[in-house]
Amino acid sequence: MSEIKIPIGPQHPALKEPESFSLTLEGERIIDAEVKLGYNHRGIEKACESRNYIQDIYLIERICGICSHSHSTCFVQAVEEIAGVEISARAQFIRTIVAELERIHSHLLWLGVAGHEVGFDTLFMYAWRDREAVLDILALISGNRVNYGINTLGGVRRDIDKEQSRKILEIIKQLTERTEYYIKVATNEPTFSGRLSGVGKLSTEKAKELGAVGPTARASSIERDVRRDDPYGAYAQIPFKVITDNHADVLGRTIVRVFELLESYKMLKYLVQNMPEGALTVKVPRRIPAGEAISRYEAPRGEDIHYVRANGTEMPERVKVRAPTLANLAAIREMLRGGFLADFPIVIAAIDPCFSCTDRAIQLVKDNGAETVDWRQLRDYSIDWHKKRGIDLSRI
Amino acid sequence: MEIVWTLLYMLVFPGFLFLTTYGMICEWVDRKLYARFQSRLGPPWFQPEADFIKLLSKEEIIPEAANPVMFRLLPLFALASVLTAFLYLPIWNTAAIYSFSGDLIVVFYLLTIPTLTFFLAGWHSTSLFATLGSVRNVTQLFAYEVPLLISLLGPALLSGSWSLSEMNQFFVERPILLLVNIIGFFVALIAVQGKLERVPFDIPEAETEIVAGSFTEFSGKLLGIFRLAIDLELVVAATLISVVFLGGSFGLHPVLGFILFIVKTLLIVAILALFRTVMARIRIEQMMKFCWRYLAPISLFQLLINILVKAWFL
Numbered sequence: 275m276s277e278i279k280i281p282i283g284p285q286h287p288a289l290k291e292p293e294s295f296s297l298t299l300e301g302e303r304i305i306d307a308e309v310k311l312g313y314n315h316r317g318i319e320k321a322c323e324s325r326n327y328i329q330d331i332y333l334i335e336r337i338c339g340i341c342s343h344s345h346s347t348c349f350v351q352a353v354e355e356i357a358g359v360e361i362s363a364r365a366q367f368i369r370t371i372v373a374e375l376e377r378i379h380s381h382l383l384w385l386g387v388a389g390h391e392v393g394f395d396t397l398f399m400y401a402w403r404d405r406e407a408v409l410d411i412l413a414l415i416s417g418n419r420v421n422y423g424i425n426t427l428g429g430v431r432r433d434i435d436k437e438q439s440r441k442i443l444e445i446i447k448q449l450t451e452r453t454e455y456y457i458k459v460a461t462n463e464p465t466f467s468g469r470l471s472g473v474g475k476l477s478t479e480k481a482k483e484l485g486a487v488g489p490t491a492r493a494s495s496i497e498r499d500v501r502r503d504d505p506y507g508a509y510a511q512i513p514f515k516v517i518t519d520n521h522a523d524v525l526g527r528t529i530v531r532v533f534e535l536l537e538s539y540k541m542l543k544y545l546v547q548n549m550p551e552g553a554l555t556v557k558v559p560r561r562i563p564a565g566e567a568i569s570r571y572e573a574p575r576g577e578d579i580h581y582v583r584a585n586g587t588e589m590p591e592r593v594k595v596r597a598p599t600l601a602n603l604a605a606i607r608e609m610l611r612g613g614f615l616a617d618f619p620i621v622i623a624a625i626d627p628c629f630s631c632t633d634r635a636i637q638l639v640k641d642n643g644a645e646t647v648d649w650r651q652l653r654d655y656s657i658d659w660h661k662k663r664g665i666d667l668s669r670i
Numbered sequence: 671m672e673i674v675w676t677l678l679y680m681l682v683f684p685g686f687l688f689l690t691t692y693g694m695i696c697e698w699v700d701r702k703l704y705a706r707f708q709s710r711l712g713p714p715w716f717q718p719e720a721d722f723i724k725l726l727s728k729e730e731i732i733p734e735a736a737n738p739v740m741f742r743l744l745p746l747f748a749l750a751s752v753l754t755a756f757l758y759l760p761i762w763n764t765a766a767i768y769s770f771s772g773d774l775i776v777v778f779y780l781l782t783i784p785t786l787t788f789f790l791a792g793w794h795s796t797s798l799f800a801t802l803g804s805v806r807n808v809t810q811l812f813a814y815e816v817p818l819l820i821s822l823l824g825p826a827l828l829s830g831s832w833s834l835s836e837m838n839q840f841f842v843e844r845p846i847l848l849l850v851n852i853i854g855f856f857v858a859l860i861a862v863q864g865k866l867e868r869v870p871f872d873i874p875e876a877e878t879e880i881v882a883g884s885f886t887e888f889s890g891k892l893l894g895i896f897r898l899a900i901d902l903e904l905v906v907a908a909t910l911i912s913v914v915f916l917g918g919s920f921g922l923h924p925v926l927g928f929i930l931f932i933v934k935t936l937l938i939v940a941i942l943a944l945f946r947t948v949m950a951r952i953r954i955e956q957m958m959k960f961c962w963r964y965l966a967p968i969s970l971f972q973l974l975i976n977i978l979v980k981a982w983f984l
Contacts, residue, residue, distance in 0.1 A: 280798050302954060395869075396947050463950070
């Protein structure tokens with residue numbers, strides 16, 4: 275059979291965000307895959323440079339709808355490091371509680387999406403129904419379902435009281451039962467596990483070479499978890515296991531995620547029961563002294579890295595965000611090659627991609643490839659473009 | 671006078687009007703059960719009708735590269751073939767409206783035509799996803815068709831007739847023999863799931879992989895007719911299984927027989943809905959393997975049982 279090239283994306287039902295994959299097929303087999311980024315660049319990093327640190331927290335929180343807390347915590351940690359501020363233990367615990375709740379909601383969401391991608395809509399409905407319980411808790415704690423707005427420079431904005439703690443423990447108990455049921459489904463249901471095992475193989479060596487992070491790396495038996503390797507928040511004080519698996523395929527990634535759910539329940543229980551007393555916030559100056567910091571954070575999808583450079587004013591000089599999906603995208607090509615077209619959606623879904631969070635423009639290259647465009651040129655171009663259409667934006 | 675009756679059979683009962691109404695009811699039952707199994711609320715009873723009317727009122731878009739005549743005709747072929755098939759099935763008593771020896775094969779053949787029209791529809795759309803879907807359509811046809819036919823031949827062999835009406839009469843007189851075909855019944859249920867292209871065998875229209883498979887380029891009325899044909903196919907397939915494996919109306923009074931028909935077809939629809947609730951979509955090569963390695967030998971085994979039963983007891 276001759277080779278055909280099919281475009282998957284930027285618009286395709288399997289992709290919830292615009293991203294382009296060009297697959298070369300021989301019959302149903304994928305020979306090669308090409309990944310193209312850059313359909314969803316939003317200029318968030320640049321926008322951060324013209325806002326003060328407090329405003330930036332809210333902007334950064336909106337990088338991702340699912341791991342919003344991950345990004346804002348990561349950013350806040352970097353700024354606090356530059357400012358030399360140590361936040362209270364209670365604030366650390368509250369941040370960590372929200373972080374783990376977010377991980378639970380993200381992993382349950384992923385489980386549902388995985389079910390949907392292989393046509394198992396029942397799992398999708400079940401997992402998302404249970405996810406509602408977590409979202410309810412998050413709404414109870416923070417007032418919001420996805421962008422919690424709990425972080426602020428020097429601590430957290432809201433406390434968790436006795437009643438809320440009780441509610442968290444109650445829901446955890448209920449979810450533990452449900453998750454144990456999903457573990458059974460994922461490993462025993464023949465059509466489901468048949469679709470997952472042996473699909474999207476990524477060997478340990480390859481995973482290391484391509485720099486995979488998070489559950490994708492851990493499913494290839496790489497024990498890599500920022501929570502343990504470089505503890506932040508309250509993670510240094512709580513006992514937990516890093517879940518790994520040696521399947522090195524989509525089934526492995528599923529197993530890692532569902533067992534991480536169980537681990538998160540245990541961590542939450544410990545966090546809620548051992549919450550120390552203390553102030554919620556400490557004072558942070560409006561002007562952050564000059565300096566720079568890198569902050570690492572284990573988001574549900576993997577390691578999230580933020581770099582912040584301060585120049586002594588109210589606004590950061592540079593903010594750089596590396597979302598975990600970017601680290602995992604390199605491995606996608608390796609995972610797709612040699613697989614079936616039918617497995618393409620689940621292989622992509624298995625890294626739990628978040629394309630919109632990933633897109634960053636580093637350099638703009640003109641069509642001829644030789645010339646690069648810098649910020650001033652781009653601005654002039656935009657002003658010209660609008661002027662031709664009768665709008666004068668040169669004074670903004 | 672004869673012609674009036676014929677028209678009445680074809681257009682009103684049990685033909686077009688009854689079948690479309692019942693097809694939509696079956697679709698609703700299927701969707702509602704599927705939703706309830708997933709702890710969702712599910713659609714209201716008029717949802718299939720509303721969907722159909724909405725599709726009829728939508729614009730038809732025919733790709734430039736497609737052959738417009740074929741593109742318009744194929745949905746009608748699919749609809750006509752399932753409608754014709756229904757006339758040969760006994761409904762309220764053991765005799766169908768039209769019957770001749772060998773109509774089992776004709777019904778089976780007429781039920782294959784929709785799949786072929788899906789293939790041609792996808793092929794004529796000339797879009798990549800539609801082409802891939804249509805290739806999968808035909809590949810899948812080769813997987814489920816053989817086990818389905820063999821499992822239907824079991825009861826035919828036992829009754830010594832290729833006519834659905836005579837087969838039904840035979841089993842009504844000796845209902846105990848229905849138990850012999852129990853394996854074939856399950857094989858047929860699974861194979862029919864493949865024929866109707868539902869989870870776990872919805873490979874040709876796998877939404878997350880190839881958009882809508884063969885139907886990717888279809889819209890408006892044409893898609894509406896295809897959807898209707900699939901609904902009718904569900905009814906015809908359920909009736910076929912009920913007649914062949916469950917004894918149809920059991921030769922009771924026509925009113926009771928009709929109620930029995932409704933109960934049995936809805937039961938089969940419910941079983942099929944359960945199937946698609948508890949399973950994930952499998953890959954095409956997994957399906958081929960499953961059908962040829964397990965389903966076909968099991969249906970052959972059923973055939974062997976029937977031969978032995980016929981040799982010793984009849």
